[in-house]
Amino acid sequence: MRISLFAPVISPINDAGYLRALARGAEERGFHGIWLGEHVVLFDQYEAQYPYQDDGRIPVGVENGLLEPITALSYIAAVTERIRLGTGICLVPQRNPVYTAKEIAAVDYLSGGRVDFGVGVGWLKEEFDALGVPFERRGARCREYLEVIGTLWADDVSSFSGNFYELPPCRQYPKPIQRPGPPIYFGGESTAALRRVADMGQGWYGFNVAPEDVAGYLERLDGLLAENGRSRSEIEVVIGPYGHKLNPERARQYEDAGVDQLVGLIVGRDLDELERWLDRLAEYI
Numbered sequence: 001m002r003i004s005l006f007a008p009v010i011s012p013i014n015d016a017g018y019l020r021a022l023a024r025g026a027e028e029r030g031f032h033g034i035w036l037g038e039h040v041v042l043f044d045q046y047e048a049q050y051p052y053q054d055d056g057r058i059p060v061g062v063e064n065g066l067l068e069p070i071t072a073l074s075y076i077a078a079v080t081e082r083i084r085l086g087t088g089i090c091l092v093p094q095r096n097p098v099y100t101a102k103e104i105a106a107v108d109y110l111s112g113g114r115v116d117f118g119v120g121v122g123w124l125k126e127e128f129d130a131l132g133v134p135f136e137r138r139g140a141r142c143r144e145y146l147e148v149i150g151t152l153w154a155d156d157v158s159s160f161s162g163n164f165y166e167l168p169p170c171r172q173y174p175k176p177i178q179r180p181g182p183p184i185y186f187g188g189e190s191t192a193a194l195r196r197v198a199d200m201g202q203g204w205y206g207f208n209v210a211p212e213d214v215a216g217y218l219e220r221l222d223g224l225l226a227e228n229g230r231s232r233s234e235i236e237v238v239i240g241p242y243g244h245k246l247n248p249e250r251a252r253q254y255e256d257a258g259v260d261q262l263v264g265l266i267v268g269r270d271l272d273e274l275e276r277w278l279d280r281l282a283e284y285i
Contacts (some may be wrong), residue, residue: 001255002032003185003285004263004274006088006240009036009067010060013269016075019067021077021271022278027083029282033116034076035088035205035240035263036069039127046126046266052208052242053084058124070103077111085111088205088240088263089120089127089187093138094131097145101152104132105176113177118147139192140164146184146200153181185238188219191224198224203236205263211253218258236260251284 003027009019026034037183042060049056060066073085085107092100108115121138122128128135144162151158152172160167176182185203186196197204198221206217214237222232239254240263254262267275 001196001251001259003281004033004035004084004086004238005031005266005281006035006037006242006263007266008060010064011067013064013170014067016273018023018093018271019072019075020079020269021274022266022268023080023083025275025278027080029278030285031282032261033263034073035086035116035118036072037066037088038069038091039066039124040068040091040094041065041127041130042284043124043126046124048123048125051123070100070107073115074107074110075128077107077114084116085114085116086116086185087118089118092119092145092149093141094128095119095135095145097148098152098167100145101149102172104182105153105174108176108178108182109174111177113182114204115176115178115182116185117182118185118187118203120193127224139196143196143200150181154179155165163185168266183236185236189221194221195224196233197221198228198230201235203238205238205240207240208242208244209239210241211257211259214239214254214257214259218253220238232258238263240265246282246284 007022050058056260069087077085082122121142125135144164148165148167150158151156151160153176157169157171159169185201185205186193186201187205189206204221225231232235237259238261239259242265246264266277268277
């Protein structure tokens with residue numbers, strides 16, 4: 001089982017020096033990858049419920065913000081040579097798919113093919129409103145945008161006509177190093193999210209999932225994969241324990257349950273605390 005890191009990289013606490021120390025420290029210790037999350041804007045007041053906290057509030061101060069993940073991953077790529085670079089997750093339906101295809105391809109190209117494209121449909125309606133994007137039918141929009149991204153990555157001349165996007169015949173270069181493109185990991189624990197994995201994913205990124213619950217999710221995923229003539233051997237199972245306590249015994253339980261990659265949360269607020277977190281999580285490698 002591979003061990004990676006989920007790093008919120010919250011500004012202004014985590015600056016360029018912190019990000020560089022995180023990247024190099026993780027690579028030196030042998031971590032498989034670093035995953036970064038995404039929120040463009042946050043709000044003092046919002047009605048949407050964050051699904052991974054009992055109080056429904058995202059645990060980021062209103063005067064802080066997450067670094068834009070693709071930009072931050074390009075910085076990590078520049079100071080490392082091996083470690084995988086994951087969006088965990090990129091909110092595809094609230095983005096422009098052509099520009100997103102270009103950004104991800106560029107990081108994959110410059111990093112020598114190290115990007116893992118984790119995607120999701122989002123939960124914060126107020127963020128969609130701020131971006132002028134409908135919150136409704138975001139799942140269908142995500143699927144369609146990924147088709148647009150896929151043709152831009154794979155084809156010399158790309159075009160697309162759908163319900164949400166029209167792409168006239170055009171060319172986009174450079175192509176990603178990974179062909180036909182970086183692997184796509186769908187985040188989310190709903191049946192709809194698992195169906196997206198089964199239909200068009202190379203991986204599932206489950207978040208805040210306890211080891212004893214993994215088997216149930218994988219049983220559902222296996223059934224959906226079978227409906228598509230696929231098997232779990234084609235899928236990487238990635239789990240971020242998040243709020244569930246991690247220790248050696250629990251790590252073994254995740255591995256025994258079928259997890260291929262475990263993503264530990266790292267929350268160091270300064271360089272000394274970062275080093276302690278890296279050393280602690282490195283014990284699971």
